[in-house]
Structure formats: structure tokens, C-alpha cells
Amino acid sequence: MIAMVPYLFELLDERGRRHLRTMLMAQAGQGVLQGLGFLFVVPLLATLTEAPVDWSRLWLWLVAIVAVVAAHHVLLTRSTSLGYLVGTDVLTSFHERIGNHLATLPIGWFRGDRTGPIGRMLGKGTMDVANIPAHLLRHVVVGLTAPATMIVGSFFLDWRIGLAFAAGATLCGLALRLLMVVVRRNDDAYEHDIGATASRIVEYARQQATLRAYGVLDRPELGTLEESLVRQEGSQSRLTIRGAWALIAFFGTLQLVVTAVIALTVALTLSGTIALAVMIGVLIVTLRMLEPISQLGELAGHVQVNADAIGRVRTLLAVPPLPEPVLPARPSGADVELVGVRFGYDEGTTVIDGIDAMIPAGSLTAVVGPSGSGKSTLLRLISRFFDVSEGSVRIGGHDVRDLGSAGVSRLTAQVFQDVYLFEGTIADNLRMAAPDASDADLDRVARIARLDDVVGRLPHGWDTRVGEAGSTLSGGEKQRVSIARALLKDAPVVLLDEATSALDPANEAAVADAIGELARHRTVIVVAHRLSTVVAADRILVIERGRITEDGNHETLLATGGTYARFWNERVRARGWQLR
The missing domain is CATH 3.40.50.300 (P-loop containing nucleotide triphosphate hydrolases)
Incomplete structure (x- = not known):
């Protein structure tokens, strides 16, 4: 997921890169503060269950939690506004770079079958790429940094719980990776088919006289538009169905990990290894960790589709232009x-x-x-x-x-x-x-x-x-x-x-x-x-x-x-x- 960040840096100018770096740091800080806020609940509960209550330490943890929450909201506001700003920068740079690059490509590169894909790239593809910093990237960064902070903090509570969290996060990461691979493979086929359909629609509109003269409108099995629509429907169905099965596998893995961590925590509490207050805190951390990771799973398909859009832009920008001389020669004659x-x-x-x-x-x-x-x-x-x-x-x-x-x-x-x-x-x-x-x-x-x-x-x-x-x-x-x-x-x-x-x-x-x-x-x-x-x-x-x-x-x-x-x-x- 995070691999798309370098692609964004490639699309942006220096001003846009500066905004993106600031936004990423704010989002990472937001995730760390979110994780710390939930970890601080554990010592707070431990202090409350002591007899007598150490009020000074209790107030210390309360102030710490309030400070973390306040700082979190400041970074949230800042990162959100920067996200829209970077999204606008991406839109501007996107059109400018593609337009300039298309002007340098060999004229022969512009075949008829590229009309639809380029049009879709400049339309829907534009919004997909701009949507990454404006909406999706914050959820990705926070969804990674908040759980990572809580996993590191859990080792200070009990090393066995920390290992359980780390092992569970690894399994969830593998399941998430599988989901994105499934989406990427099927999205490539879907985008190819929908681009071909767009080209056929343009052809269908322009060639009405020929189509009607030969009766092709009455015989759809002979028309490439009908074939393109059928292929597009099939690739869309495969993308939806296979993506759904991969998503079910991810959430199944996540629920299995949560159940195992809760069972381990309860077992350690019953054996007297950890205190009741620590168990309650660990359960709170576990359930709160579930939210950003679940959100990652829900957004994984969208993130992959948008990352694929960036990949298509990079593929286009990688098409070598015709080399141009620094000092063009002056012809002598017209032979x-x-x-x-x-x-x-x-x-x-x-x-x-x-x-x-x-x-x-x-x-x-x-x-x-x-x-x-x-x-x-x-x-x-x-x-x-x-x-x-x-x-x-x-x-x-x-x-x-x-x-x-x-x-x-x-x-x-x-x-x-x-x-x-x-x-x-x-x-x-x-x-x-x-x-x-x-x-x-x-x-x-x-x-x-x-x-x-x-x-x-x-x-x-x-x-x-x-x-x-x-x-x-x-x-x-x-x-x-x-x-x-x-x-x-x-x-x-x-x-x-x-x-x-x-x-x-x-x-x-x-x-x-x-x-x-x-x-x-x-x-x-x-x-x-x-x-x-x-x-x-x-x-x-x-x-x-x-x-x-x-x-x-x-x-x-x-x-x-x-x-x-x-x-x-x-x-x-x-x-x-x-x-x-």
C-alpha cells in the first residue's frame, strides 16, 4: 500500500513534494498519538484499582491522555487540509505531465485503440490519483502506525502479549497482501476491457453509416462493441467476486487473531501472571486496534485500484519520446x-x-x-x-x-x-x-x-x-x-x-x-x-x-x-x- 507514495512524489513538483512530506509526517504522528492514547488507558486503570488510589499519578495519566487526544486532533486537522491541497497539486501535475509527455511521443504511437484508455486515464484516472492524498492515504498511514505503536507498547505490558500481537499483525498483513494481489490482477483486466469498450463506443458512433448499410445493428454477434461489453461484464464480475472472497479471508484472519489474543490475555490473568487491570487495558487496546486494521481491509480494494491508476500513468510516462537534437541541423535542399x-x-x-x-x-x-x-x-x-x-x-x-x-x-x-x-x-x-x-x-x-x-x-x-x-x-x-x-x-x-x-x-x-x-x-x-x-x-x-x-x-x-x-x-x- 505504502509503495504508492514514491509514485506520488514522481508526479509532483517540489512544492507538491514538500506538502506531501508534511502531510505524511502529520499522519504518522496522528497514528502514533492514537496508539499512545489507548496504551495510556492501561496505567490509568492500574492506578484506579490500587488501594489507596495515588491521585497525583492518576491526574498525570489523565492529563497525558487529554494532551495526546488534543495533539491528535491538531494533526488530524492539519493533515486533512494538506490532503486536499496535495490532491489539487496532483491534479495539476497529472494533466501537465501527461500533456507534455504526449506531445513528445512518436506520432505513430497514437493508434486508434489507445483513444479509449487515454481518455479514461485523463478522466476517471485523474480523480483516482487525486483521491489518494485527499482521502485514502490518511487511513493507510494511520492504519499502519497506530497498530504498530500499540504492538510496540504491548511488549512493555507483557512480552507474551506483545509476541501474540506481532504474530497476529503478520498474519493480517499476509491476508491483506493477498487481497491486494487479487484486486490488482483482476483490476488490470477490467481496466483493459473497459478501455477497449470506450474505443469501440467511439468507433460505433462514428461508423453508423457502414454498420447500418450492412445490417450489423441487427446482428450484434458480428459487432466488436457487443463483444467488448461482454468481456467488460465478465472482467467486472471476476473483480467483484474474487475480491469479495479475498476480503472474507482477510476479515476471517483478523477475527481469528483477535480471538486468540483475547483468549491468551484471559488465560494469563486467570493464572495470575498479569493483573486484572492490565487484562482490561489489553482488551481495550485489542478492540481499538481492530478498527484501523479493519478500515485497511475495507479500503484495500480502493487503494489498490487507485495505485493501479498511478501505475498506468507511470507506464505511459515511461514510453520513450523521440530524441531531439540540442541544435537541429539545417537542411541543404529537398532531396x-x-x-x-x-x-x-x-x-x-x-x-x-x-x-x-x-x-x-x-x-x-x-x-x-x-x-x-x-x-x-x-x-x-x-x-x-x-x-x-x-x-x-x-x-x-x-x-x-x-x-x-x-x-x-x-x-x-x-x-x-x-x-x-x-x-x-x-x-x-x-x-x-x-x-x-x-x-x-x-x-x-x-x-x-x-x-x-x-x-x-x-x-x-x-x-x-x-x-x-x-x-x-x-x-x-x-x-x-x-x-x-x-x-x-x-x-x-x-x-x-x-x-x-x-x-x-x-x-x-x-x-x-x-x-x-x-x-x-x-x-x-x-x-x-x-x-x-x-x-x-x-x-x-x-x-x-x-x-x-x-x-x-x-x-x-x-x-x-x-x-x-x-x-x-x-x-x-x-x-x-x-x-x-
């Missing part, structure tokens, strides 16, 4: 060079397996190959969404790691298959690439990307709001906004991944012309299956299983009769197919 590039998303897997290529500035290079061959991954490496496992990616003569993420971002503009538009107007989404762009600049790139047709028919033109993730626009319209945004950025290197895949045939030629115009002044690398784009390329790279197997222009590769020739013939046949 792109790949030297011995190897990369795999997971350890032991290889997606790009030794690619060497020199792509001169101002050229149009098409990348083709079967699905899963590594085409999109190659563009992501050039954009520095990830760092290569081996080799280097260079832009303008410098490794992208020496240019830094900000430098690579300034040099490149990307148009990928999955276009995301932010809530706002069409103009707002374009000006993300160039905040100072004029209306004339918007009109210019709109004409090239054929976005002017879309803007012209919308009721509010450039001021039309696109909705969440561009939900009010079609796939082709969003793609055109993305292409126009890349044009407006005016970066020397443009990367397009199936940029024309969502466009209708009527606009395919127009967008191909836009890509050709880009190539006159920029280095353009495009992953495409469209015939017009492939034919217009200065150079075509064929990638299979993460390697370049063919390299040349359209005529050269057709004459070779290899993979590209087969690819071309298939596309020609598909394009010539029609209904009769």
Missing part, C-alpha cells in the same frame, strides 16, 4: 535519401527490410506494391512518425533525427488515407497549415485541389463548419481539403498515401494534375494505385516484403515484365471492365 533502412512496429517483426534509395529534389516518385509490403510505413518513416531500427532517413542531406521533429514537420506535408478534420470551418482547417494565409491563397490552392467546387456549392462557403472529424463532408471532399492544406503549407517535401483513392473518376485527372504541379517545385513521394499518377511519375519504386525489388520509370518497368508489369496489366483490365 530524400534512404540508407539501409530497417524497421518493425514490434520487437521481432520486420516491415521495412533494408531499403536504399535516393530521391532527388523536385521529382515525383511513385511507390507501388502489394498490400502490407511497407509502402505506407515508408512514408511514415520519412515523416518521422517513428525512428528507424537501423540505417537512416535523410532530408536535405541530414538525418531526420538530426533535423528534429519540428524540423521534419516544417520540411514535409502529408496527405494520408485517413483524413482527419478538426471541428471548425473549412478555412480554419486549411489555415492550420499556414495561419497567416490570405483569402487569395485559399482560393489558389482550392482551384488546384478542385476544392473550389465543394466550397462553391456549400451554403456558407469557406465558413461552412465541417463537424467533428469532418463528419459533414464526404470522403472525397475531406481528401480534397487535405490536399489543399498540404498545398497551402508549401513544404518542399510532399508525401501522399493513396491521396486520390477517395475521389470520383471525374476529379481523378484534376488531382493528378495537382500532383504534377506539386512535383515541379517540390519533392513528391506518392503511394498510389491510380494509373494516371503512376504513369506521370519520374520514377517508380516497387516494394515487396519491405524491400525494393524494381526501380525505374514506367516504360522501363513494363519492358522488364516483373511485378510492376503484372500490376499495370491488372489495372488496365480493371479499368476497361464495364457492365453490358
